[in-house]
Amino acid sequence: MASGYLTRKETEVKVAMARRVKNKTPAPIQITSEQILREARERQEAEIRPPNQKITDQTEVADYRLRKRKEFESLISRVGWNKSVWVKYAEWEESQNDLKRARSIWERALVVDALNRDHTIWLKYAHMEMKNKFVDHARNLWDRAVIRLPRVDQLWYKYIHMEEMLGNVAGARGIFERWMGWMPDQQGWLSYIKFELRYNEIERAREIFERLVQCHPKVIAWIRFAKFEMKNGEIGRARSCYERAVDKLADDDEEAEQLFVAFAEFEDKCRETDRARCIYKFALDHIPKGRAAEDLYSKFVAFEKQYGDREGIEDTIVGKERFQYEDQVKMNPRNYDTWFDYIRLEESVGNKERIREVYERAIANVPPAEEKRYWQRYIYLWINYALYEELDAQDMERTRHVYRECLKLIPHHKFSFAKIWLLAAQFEIRQLRLKEARLLLGEAIGRAPKDKIFKKYIEIELHLGNIDRCRKLYEKYLEWSPENCYAWSKFAELERSLYETERARAVFELAIDQPALDIPELLWKAYIDFEISEGEFERTRALYERLLNRTKHLNIENNFGELPKKLKKRRQIDMEDGPAVYEEYIDYLFPEEMPANNLNILASAYKWKKQRVASKD
Numbered sequence: 001m002a003s004g005y006l007t008r009k010e011t012e013v014k015v016a017m018a019r020r021v022k023n024k025t026p027a028p029i030q031i032t033s034e035q036i037l038r039e040a041r042e043r044q045e046a047e048i049r050p051p052n053q054k055i056t057d058q059t060e061v062a063d064y065r066l067r068k069r070k071e072f073e074s075l076i077s078r079v080g081w082n083k084s085v086w087v088k089y090a091e092w093e094e095s096q097n098d099l100k101r102a103r104s105i106w107e108r109a110l111v112v113d114a115l116n117r118d119h120t121i122w123l124k125y126a127h128m129e130m131k132n133k134f135v136d137h138a139r140n141l142w143d144r145a146v147i148r149l150p151r152v153d154q155l156w157y158k159y160i161h162m163e164e165m166l167g168n169v170a171g172a173r174g175i176f177e178r179w180m181g182w183m184p185d186q187q188g189w190l191s192y193i194k195f196e197l198r199y200n201e202i203e204r205a206r207e208i209f210e211r212l213v214q215c216h217p218k219v220i221a222w223i224r225f226a227k228f229e230m231k232n233g234e235i236g237r238a239r240s241c242y243e244r245a246v247d248k249l250a251d252d253d254e255e256a257e258q259l260f261v262a263f264a265e266f267e268d269k270c271r272e273t274d275r276a277r278c279i280y281k282f283a284l285d286h287i288p289k290g291r292a293a294e295d296l297y298s299k300f301v302a303f304e305k306q307y308g309d310r311e312g313i314e315d316t317i318v319g320k321e322r323f324q325y326e327d328q329v330k331m332n333p334r335n336y337d338t339w340f341d342y343i344r345l346e347e348s349v350g351n352k353e354r355i356r357e358v359y360e361r362a363i364a365n366v367p368p369a370e371e372k373r374y375w376q377r378y379i380y381l382w383i384n385y386a387l388y389e390e391l392d393a394q395d396m397e398r399t400r401h402v403y404r405e406c407l408k409l410i411p412h413h414k415f416s417f418a419k420i421w422l423l424a425a426q427f428e429i430r431q432l433r434l435k436e437a438r439l440l441l442g443e444a445i446g447r448a449p450k451d452k453i454f455k456k457y458i459e460i461e462l463h464l465g466n467i468d469r470c471r472k473l474y475e476k477y478l479e480w481s482p483e484n485c486y487a488w489s490k491f492a493e494l495e496r497s498l499y500e501t502e503r504a505r506a507v508f509e510l511a512i513d514q515p516a517l518d519i520p521e522l523l524w525k526a527y528i529d530f531e532i533s534e535g536e537f538e539r540t541r542a543l544y545e546r547l548l549n550r551t552k553h554l555n556i557e558n559n560f561g562e563l564p565k566k567l568k569k570r571r572q573i574d575m576e577d578g579p580a581v582y583e584e585y586i587d588y589l590f591p592e593e594m595p596a597n598n599l600n601i602l603a604s605a606y607k608w609k610k611q612r613v614a615s616k617d
Helices: 008-019 033-042 058-079 083-095 099-112 119-131 135-148 153-165 169-180 186-198 202-215 219-231 235-249 256-269 273-286 294-307 310-331 336-349 352-363 379-392 396-409 418-430 434-447 451-464 467-480 485-497 501-512 520-533 537-550 554-561 563-567 577-589 596-616
Strands: none
Touching: 058 083, 083 099, 083 119, 099 119, 119 135, 119 153, 135 153, 135 169, 153 169, 153 186, 169 186, 186 202, 186 219, 202 219, 219 235, 219 256, 235 256, 256 273, 256 294, 273 294, 294 310, 310 336, 336 352, 336 379, 352 379, 379 396, 379 418, 396 418, 418 434, 418 451, 434 451, 451 467, 451 485, 467 485, 485 501, 485 520, 501 520, 520 537
16 A cells, blocks of 8 residues: 555454464573562562650640540540440550549440440450459449349359459359359359359259259259269269159150160169169160160160170160161151061060050051052051961950951042951951851942952852852842853852752853853853753754854854764764764855865864764774
8 A cells, every 4th residue: 555554454464473472482580479479578668657656744645645535535426336446445544544434434335235235345344343453343343234134144154253263152152043043054053063062062062953953854964963973972862863854854755865875874883784774675665766866776785795695685686676667667657668577576576565566556657548559568567467466466356456447447439458358257257256257248248349259258158058148149249240251150150069950051041141241252161061061962052053143253163063072972973963063164154265264164174074984994
């Protein structure tokens, strides 16, 4: 370009070229960041401070004090809510040995802080009086402070410490009594007890302990009381403390374990092994399940390993497993497999009361919804409970009660369990209470009919030889489920076993006339086999014809073709009837042509023909 300006393109090229680094080797002298900071600090200019002023006469002192007081008053007028300003002001006046002005400032601060009720101003004020040995002023301040702020323990501690340092033991005791009237925490009572013990006042300390456990009936207070008596050699008094604590706090779920452990350790130290073992066992039995911590079991195991025998150690290990199961059922109370394992553990021990307790706790966890899939594992808890009462506990009334309660609990309007009805009825039969068993099974049929119930009820009556009852039950069974081919077959089989051929045939006829059967081929086969067993070839052939009018299944044709062979042992029938049957039904089934996939009939016919030729030869 003619002008002296660079184009945009030339500028970009030059900038890019200027940014390029040609020499990438490190510099010969390396400088660290620490060195840079050090040099900056060294080169920093000194801080400008005001010069020290030296006061040489009273006039300058007065001016200085006046100036400082104006500054403090100005600060107070602006930020009077800030306690540090008041404290600095009062401490400055104290440094000037003007205690009267300092007291005035402290009093003003207390008036301003009356609503906030901050005890630090009281402490600093009293500390000033004590430091300058104004005991009466300090005592007056402490009295005012504890009246104004009785719940601040530090004020009481400081007041008592001052009196004790002055040797006023009676005054310190009086302050303690005033403080105890406000029922402070345990630490306040313990400070009072330590105070009395410093002057060897054992009886006074014991009385304070009695008041402590009344004011704070906690386990730790009773344990400290017992340890106090133990330290003074009063074993009987210490045991009495533990016994009183157990009477009052044994039902406290949170702290009972700590009390029992301390009591057992006390008896162990006193060489009372049997007492300690009884305490451990009592604790494990009475602490609510799932509450006992691992510490109790671990200490009991250590105790038994030291003093117990093999049986005691095994019982302790069982207790530890019991704790683990308690923890699991606490986390998931509807985990029925855990309950089964827990019950199995208790049954191995053999304590009936504990076994029943675990069973009752387990069955109390009813499934959350009335759906059978939730009840399938739960119902076995009831079954095992009833079997335990009958077989192991030999308590028949409790067994009957368990079955009754279980049947009441199940929502039969939605689903039921045939096994419960049958087990309850079989239990009554074992007790020779046949009437009650029949009532149970009848109730089951009325409320929740099931195939298993009908079958078992019929089987029971059949064993007892009550044929009429069996027939009535079959009638009820078929009224409830008329499509059940199995029931029809068994009913007919019953009549046949009684040689009531016509009754059996009538049952079969009623069965095949039902509109909707679940397994019709089973019923027809049973009917045909029945007629074959009776040797009724014509009736059998008629049955096959009736069946073929309903269906053209090839298996039926094959069986029909083999019918003469089946009847040969009962009646002398010509072997030529077989091919005739096949020829007749081939023409019936396939009048125009023979499909390729139906050659089974022709093969059977050819087989009969060969047998006929062989018999003639």
